[in-house]
Amino acid sequence: MAVGIFAGSFDPFTVGHLDIVKRASGIFEEVYVAVLTNSKKTSVFTKDERVKQICNAVEDEEICNVSAISFEGLLVDCAKSVGATCTIRGVRSPTDFDYEYIMAQTNKYLCGELETVVLLARPEYLHISSSIVKELGIHSASIKGLVPEINESIVAERLKEYGRKR
Numbered sequence: 044m045a046v047g048i049f050a051g052s053f054d055p056f057t058v059g060h061l062d063i064v065k066r067a068s069g070i071f072e073e074v075y076v077a078v079l080t081n082s083k084k085t086s087v088f089t090k091d092e093r094v095k096q097i098c099n100a101v102e103d104e105e106i107c108n109v110s111a112i113s114f115e116g117l118l119v120d121c122a123k124s125v126g127a128t129c130t131i132r133g134v135r136s137p138t139d140f141d142y143e144y145i146m147a148q149t150n151k152y153l154c155g156e157l158e159t160v161v162l163l164a165r166p167e168y169l170h171i172s173s174s175i176v177k178e179l180g181i182h183s184a185s186i187k188g189l190v191p192e193i194n195e196s197i198v199a200e201r202l203k204e205y206g207r208k209r
Contacts, residue, residue: 046072046074046126047074048129049077049130049131049133052093054088055087055190057171057173058191059171060133061191064076068108077113087201090113094112094113096197100194117153122154130157130160131159132161134161147161176189177205186198186199
């Protein structure tokens with residue numbers, strides 16, 4: 044059984060992330076979307092809230108072979124814990140690819156049997172990132188079409204609130 048893991052901070056979960064999840068669900072028998080802590084980033088949403096955003100979007104799209112989880116630690120350890128043999132990465136640009144290539148080699152060093160599958164972002168999602176969504180939302184700009192519709196109002200409200208506190 045081919046099991047893949049798509050890990051990220053997903054702060055917030057975007058339509059670009061959802062597109063990668065949908066496409067991965069057609070490749071793997073089972074896909075885990077793992078919310079990992081990124082020590083280099085300050086999160087707006089709690090890990091539980093991010094897992095909920097993913098669950099909402101996956102359920103709304105009726106994708107049955109995808110589960111959302113949270114995990115502390117290294118991706119290779121998370122992959123082992125769920126039986127994943129492959130990490131799934133989405134890339135929007137050559138810069139993204141360069142970073143993902145290094146990460147894939149690091150993961151391979153740590154766990155020789157863990158492969159990496161890279162899915163190229165569709166052109167309509169190239170401009171979308173969690174950072175851009177946060178920046179727009181913090182300044183009360185529309186995030187319509189940037190996050191899954193089912194999560195749009197809660198994400199927009201939280202980002203506005205976060206922006207007021209800064």
